[in-house]
Amino acid sequence: MDTLPLVTPEQVGLSAARLDRVRTWMNGWVDSGKLAGMITCVMRKGELAFAEVAGKSDLARNKPMRADTIFRIYSMTKPLTSVAIMMLYEEGRFQLDDPISKFIPAFANPRVMVGGSRGKIETVPAEREINFRDLLTHTSGLTYGFMESNPVDAAYRAKQDGVDFQTADTCLKQVVERQAQLPLIAQPGKAWNYSVSTDVLGYLVEVISGQPFEKYLKEKVIDPLGMVDTDFHVPAAKHDRFAANYAAGAGGKLDLIDDPGKSRYLAPRKVNSGGGGLVSTASDYLRFCKFMLNKGELDGVRLLGRKTVELMTMNHLKGDMADMGTPRFSESTYTGIGFGLGFSVMIDPAKAYIAGTPGEYAWGGAASTAFWIDPVEDMAVVLLTQLMPSSTYPIRRELRVLTYQAIID
Numbered sequence: 177m178d179t180l181p182l183v184t185p186e187q188v189g190l191s192a193a194r195l196d197r198v199r200t201w202m203n204g205w206v207d208s209g210k211l212a213g214m215i216t217c218v219m220r221k222g223e224l225a226f227a228e229v230a231g232k233s234d235l236a237r238n239k240p241m242r243a244d245t246i247f248r249i250y251s252m253t254k255p256l257t258s259v260a261i262m263m264l265y266e267e268g269r270f271q272l273d274d275p276i277s278k279f280i281p282a283f284a285n286p287r288v289m290v291g292g293s294r295g296k297i298e299t300v301p302a303e304r305e306i307n308f309r310d311l312l313t314h315t316s317g318l319t320y321g322f323m324e325s326n327p328v329d330a331a332y333r334a335k336q337d338g339v340d341f342q343t344a345d346t347c348l349k350q351v352v353e354r355q356a357q358l359p360l361i362a363q364p365g366k367a368w369n370y371s372v373s374t375d376v377l378g379y380l381v382e383v384i385s386g387q388p389f390e391k392y393l394k395e396k397v398i399d400p401l402g403m404v405d406t407d408f409h410v411p412a413a414k415h416d417r418f419a420a421n422y423a424a425g426a427g428g429k430l431d432l433i434d435d436p437g438k439s440r441y442l443a444p445r446k447v448n449s450g451g452g453g454l455v456s457t458a459s460d461y462l463r464f465c466k467f468m469l470n471k472g473e474l475d476g477v478r479l480l481g482r483k484t485v486e487l488m489t490m491n492h493l494k495g496d497m498a499d500m501g502t503p504r505f506s507e508s509t510y511t512g513i514g515f516g517l518g519f520s521v522m523i524d525p526a527k528a529y530i531a532g533t534p535g536e537y538a539w540g541g542a543a544s545t546a547f548w549i550d551p552v553e554d555m556a557v558v559l560l561t562q563l564m565p566s567s568t569y570p571i572r573r574e575l576r577v578l579t580y581q582a583i584i585d
Contacts, residue, residue, distance in 0.1 A: 260381045315369075
């Protein structure tokens with residue numbers, strides 16, 4: 177990668193021979209035609225022990241995948257937005273149990289869906305208002321339109337007055353205030369539901385800091401961490417490095433869904449999604465992982481205190497996600513996994529049916545990207561590819577097995 181030299185895996189307690197299994201696995205997925213290309217990086221004890229590139233970044237243009245290929249990371253944006261809001265928390269601007277209506281009055285007096293249909297949603301008053309921790313832990317009662325499981329989801333999808341932070345062409349304030357008028361799908365703090373909560377956090381960064389969200393994130397988080405290719409759009413000088421995005425078509429064939437030569441990511445947007453708007457590279461995201469492993473510091477630059485990072489990466493749920501939620505789409509399995517302030521948190525690997533470590537934290541993106549950070553093993557893994565949806569193939573679970581089996585110390 178651009179920013180870290182490779183070391184011999186054995187220097188950091190990993191087996192080169194066992195890591196070769198990751199290379200074989202990557203080539204298998206690419207050779208099968210189910211993935212166009214991918215990048216996998218394994219960092220341990222602060223050193224890069226494995227960095228492999230496979231396949232193509234753009235099949236139509238026959239472009240090979242490169243170490244500096246730029247990817248849509250979608251929900252891997254969420255941890256960066258969470259860091260931004262927690263930097264403001266450290267300044268004493270708010271407390272985690274403060275109602276967000278203190279800063280966004282439109283969220284005062286929320287109502288909760290109890291039945292009905294899209295034409296007439298039945299609601300009751302919320303038992304309490306949404307607070308900051310509800311947003312950070314996805315227990316706010318907000319939702320995503322693509323869930324398609326209740327009338328509120330349908331209201332998010334409405335062509336007129338819907339809520340879509342990815343495609344909106346107005347402004348962040350307008351989308352958030354429209355969302356605040358819609359009912360919640362659960363009482364705040366009572367259920368885990370994956371949602372646009374982090375997009376609301378992005379707007380809160382804007383309101384509290386007094387700066388546009390994208391400006392604050394770039395100046396206070398992205399630039400200080402040296403994430404040189406991470407942004408809400410791909411500038412003209414980097415267009416040739418931008419990967420194509422695909423979906424699984426009939427018979428496993430790849431269907432192009434976002435041409436990198438015509439993508440909306442090629443120009444700045446009016447609404448920048450704190451929940452899923454960034455593009456990034458493997459080396460940039462490794463820098464973010466290293467910053468988190470260092471408990472809030474990278475290359476002499478400290479953005480968060482150690483105790484804040486520890487607070488963010490502990491489980492804040494009453495049990496695991498399965499105890500608090502109805503399994504719908506998420507970038508994580510539910511059983512044995514809890515949630516912190518912006519990250520999923522491993523509680524019980526045996527219950528989760530996967531190799532791992534209690535306290536490991538992670539998340540992923542809609543185009544099958546993923547990362548996880550294991551403080552006990554002092555290890556981070558980044559997986560980048562472009563295939564939607566992320567539930568198409570079990571590549572994340574497979575890679576977890578392949579990386580953990582390579583530990584030999």
